[in-house]
Amino acid sequence: MSTGDRYALEVEGLGKAYRMYPGPLRRVLEGLSFGRYRGHHEFWALRGVELCMRPGSSLGLCGANGAGKSTLLKILAGTTAPTEGRYRVRGRVASLLELGAGFHADFTGRANIVMNGVMMGFTRREIEAKMDSIVDFAELGEFIDEPVRTYSSGMGLRLGFSIAVAVDPEVLIVDEVFAVGDMYFQKKCVDKIYAFKRANKTILFCSHSLYDVRQMCDEALWLDHGRPMAQGDSVSVTNEYSAFQRHHIGAGEVTKDQFPPSPRAAGRSAEALPRILDARIYRLGADEECYRYATGDSFEIRVWWENPRPLETPIHLGIGFMRQDLTTCGGAGTQLSGFELLGTRGCTVLRVPEVPLLSGHFLVPVILLDEGGVHRYQEFLMSESLVVRTNTREVGLFRLDTSWENRDLPLPARSSPSGGAR
């Protein structure tokens, strides 16, 4: 076989143009003229995408709204045709492009599983065989036998994702839909995606959460206005993207999804909103920027911020330490400590003496919050993750402050059954 056979997905010069008609009349004239009259102009939603994915690899798409992420996923899922270029997918594709697509609101969860399954080309018998595993994974309880219109959007996601993964595809395509899931189900989805990768399946995934892209994907593709801006390993691509975003936020060009204005600040120009200018990790008390430490080392995190209207929009900072499987291992917040950030700009430092974390890679999200600690003005992604090495053989997440000793004590008398029951 040819060398191309090793790839699960190949994309060559893929592009998609939408025809934009000023009105229905132009469309009719164009249709009637058999190509002699052109009543539309083309809008290139995507152009010049090249991709090769081996089985077992995963690709994350990032970029602003309207960058062409969903268009690319739609083409690869087969719902829309490319305008130029070509692609090839090996094996069965399952896609989750939208929550509850194809669900019929009046039918029960079970009936919708059957309906969705047969639309994916399965027989009823095959779906019935998978029914229990789908129902178990979705964990909807009694709701599985209720009409889907009674579901919350999170429950719709549970059902949709459960069906998509149950069909056991070779290639899984997921558009940004995880946002509505609760933490528990998000964790389940992440675990499932890891399991997919271990099973040598290929995953395409689109998210505005750069953490998710970094965590779940080996590679990333950053699209802007339909053109690929950067492509490669997910850490460097997301770094480039967030650097670009930072630059644009600094320049006042802010898109809503990356930088949501609070309800109070709505209608105000982006420059008036608080923002993080930069955040870096240094050795404690030194000016040496460093991201690699051993357990017990000391460091500090410096955050430069700007808040043009401190009286109207008081701010707080939150910093977390998040392991690769999205377990938050620890964190600190100025609102929790009662620390105040005053003035229009400043540099706030979090001191972390003798870090007790045991070895691992940690993402360090820096979050700019409103005065209640509820609304997030910005989530800042540092260019590097924190690497902690442990030179001893300790196990777990943290070094606990423990000590051993031997004592000469008698064995306690066994408590009576009645006492135990009480």
Added chain:
Amino acid sequence: MSSESPADPGWISARPTRAVEVLERLVSFPFLLARHRDLVSTSVRRGLEARFQGTLFGWVWPLVQPLFLFAVYYFIFTKLLHQRIPDLPAGEESALGVYMFVGLLTWSGFAEATLHGTNVIVENGNLIKKLTFPSELLPLNVTLVAQVTQVFGLLAFVLLCLFSPIWPAPGPGLLWVPVLLLLQGLFTFGLALFLSTLQVFLRDTLQFVGILLTLWMFATPIFWVPELTPPEALDPYRWLFDGNPIYHLVCAWRGALMGDVLIPGRVPPIHAVSVAGIPHAVLVFALWALLAYVLGYTFFVLSQRRFADEV
């Protein structure tokens, strides 16, 4: 067959659909149907259930609707306008009512599917955009749902004939029923494919189809008997029947369900109700059905790749 298929199988590109591929699709439709039979049966069931779910009378509605319409038209044409078939033998006085009922049953099965089918692609835009499945099954689904409803009406009619003195129970003519259902389905499906595709690109289609169907209904002898009009008055409009596929379909249905009930040698004879006339009517309609299927499906296949961008 295709220049790049043997070298690089599986590539999906921007090249337009080839004539050979269209032909392949036309011929292999039964296989597509077999492969997706569970999808077809599930969505037909869903379509029927969705229509009556939550209603108090549920499955009674598909029976009540044609009966109700029939009652209204029967009253207008026979009581108010005094249309009647002369010289009917005893036991067959209700011939005109049955004539109208069979015509209406056929017509509503066809018209409902055509009207609903016109909008089916646009209506299900979300499915087209987000899921991958053969979208020709959407117009098919509409056609089949209308046919199941029609079969309900047929059953009601046969039961009525068996257990009441209104009309003699249909005889061997019933053997034509599967053929007629198949051909009617093919014709309606082809028309729905064509109109639903047109509707994607030109949203005025639905309005136009609504008007067209009304005109078409009155141009077809559903509620009136052409043979009751003097021949010299009718002859200039002969082409209206000969060129109307639904006229041939209705003739075949009437022949199959009513049989040779009218007095032999009566002048003028009613062509529409005659077992002897069925093969001819079926043949003419079969040609129409094939034409509708080929044209409709071809148009559909050629335009299909643009659906997701336009709905």
